[in-house]
């Protein structure tokens with residue numbers, strides 16, 4: 224009998240380690256990480272990561288939309304050999320998961336993006352580096368070796384900065400470009416406002432910008448001589464509320480790899496993405512951090528899949544916390560999911576090992592949920608595997 228290595232093997236590894244008295248350093252229920260991080264890390268950083276727009280209704284709706292859908296398990300379907308691999312944007316992945324772009328991770332841990340990226344690379348999970356990273360993109364690339372990496376673009380007002388980012392990303396081996404459209408401005412975020420805390424203004428640099436020649440060319444003085452001016456320049460130019468759909472032609476001309484638009488919720492926007500020659504979309508409301516009162520991401524997903532599922536790669540994020548959440552997103556038609564806050568907490572609590580723990584827990588739970596529901600891999604999932612609101 225073939226001995227396939229399954230993600231679920233992590234379960235036995237934990238029990239076997241327990242025979243020597245060891246228990247996992249972090250909870251295996253990833254929903255518990257936020258509270259733990261709240262006890263161990265500063266209120267500013269944890270508030271920034273955990274917080275969302277307005278009164279938090281979108282973040283709550285994201286959870287409710289996933290919880291409301293229930294899995295209908297099937298029996299006697301030979302699931303002893305399982306394979307979670309999928310192809311995404313022409314790249315073979317070991318599992319339908321990528322780490323979402325999260326800016327300024329140095330507020331969570333001094334090893335910041337490099338630690339998260341190393342953990343992802345070691346498990347064969349793509350790492351999506353934020354434009355607003357606290358580490359230059361070249362350094363993160365080096366930390367990852369040949370790990371799969373994608374670059375998230377905040378589409379700057381300054382064309383030269385955007386062009387420079389694309390050149391640097393290409394040279395550093397980032398294969399796909401993820402263009403975030405839902406953050407032309409930062410939303411009203413009361414948890415940060417009440418603490419008057421924004422990482423960039425608290426001495427946490429976005430070294431990815433500060434190390435960029437085109438960005439530096441826009442400063443009157445070098446960053447070290449006037450860091451406040453550099454931060455102010457960053458906040459004023461990192462995104463551009465004046466952009467419209469025809470502007471995508473610039474990105475298509477300057478990037479020859481796959482381009483994915485992140486933050487799509489309306490089927491017509493998904494169609495526009497396909498018409499503009501894009502390769503994929505991420506159905507996402509930025510984890511509830513941008514539009515308060517927004518449609519839940521899982522409620523938007525089926526309509527986007529129906530509109531463009533045959534033309535574009537549809538990815539999903541916002542609210543994923545457990546293996547069954549991933550199952551549900553895939554059953555609704557997503558090709559893979561992005562994970563946000565849980566890995567940031569894992570990083571904050573235990574560095575690279577904490578991110579590794581989060582990846583392994585999520586994928587072990589997904590593997591077991593698939594198996595126990597009668598699926599040997601993501602390929603056999605359909606909306607019929609869920610109750611009720613599959614549309």
Ligand SMILES: Cc1cc2nc3c(=O)[nH]c(=O)nc-3n(C[C@H](O)[C@H](O)[C@H](O)COP(=O)(O)O)c2cc1C
Pocket residue numbers: 271272273323324325326353354355375403485507508509510511512540541542543561562563564565567
């Ligand atoms: C602290 C924090 C920073 C983020 N920074 C970025 C960013 O720089 N670029 C981006 O496209 N999305 C950013 N996001 C959004 C994530 O990529 C992702 O869409 C979201 O976290 C998914 O929801 P989840 O946290 O519920 O998994 C950020 C999210 C958090 C929590």
Ligand SMILES: CCCCC(=O)C(=O)O
Pocket residue numbers: 326355406461509512
């Ligand atoms: C200026 C970077 C914004 C980071 C971000 O996307 C978020 O806080 O949600």
